[in-house]
Amino acid sequence: DAKTTQPPSMDCAEGRAANLPCNHSTISGNEYVYWYRQIHSQGPQYIIHGLKNNETNEMASLIITEDRKSSTLILPHATLRDTAVYYCIVRVMEYGNKLVFGAGTILRVKS
């Protein structure tokens, strides 16, 4: 079962930062937070992951609270192509590489 809670949908203006929240209050010490997104009619795409420090790559930034019970994915300058379903996943660090997806957040970027 998914161990995260995300809002079902969010809107963002084009060019503005999109901040997508995720609650994972039961996260264990060895579990990472992963973010994937799924654009319409495509398979999910990896965005970023982190354990406890904030992370940044060319796509996004990930901010994890000090108690690790929640995190925020930040798309700094959202474009229309960022319209997608965003999934926050808590990864079990064990043999198997299993991904357990919840319903995710539908992000609509509007011009």
Next chain:
Amino acid sequence: EAGVAQSPRYKIIEKRQSVAFWCNPISGHATLYWYQQILGQGPKLLIQFQNNGVVDDSQLPKDRFSAERLKGVDSTLKIQPAKLEDSAVYLCASSLGDSSGYEQYFGPGTRLTVT
């Protein structure tokens, strides 16, 4: 680098018929996954292969679903007989290895409609 290939992209069948989906993973990827995604939900793992061996098939409805990965490369997923509730997108993914440090790359999926 070529991505994960899947075919067909779309399939419409009647209930009780059989259907097969094909997946070609990224070259060199030892781990292959099949996911089922019902409309409005996130993908659900059906089966995971490491080379040609099954790592996890706990969510696979084995009375009607089967999958194989001969020679540790391509894979096929079969449904026989299909039910209405099997209507979904079937996603194939691959990764270099089966530990959680390896990113999964997904194909475009096959959309199955059972009437």
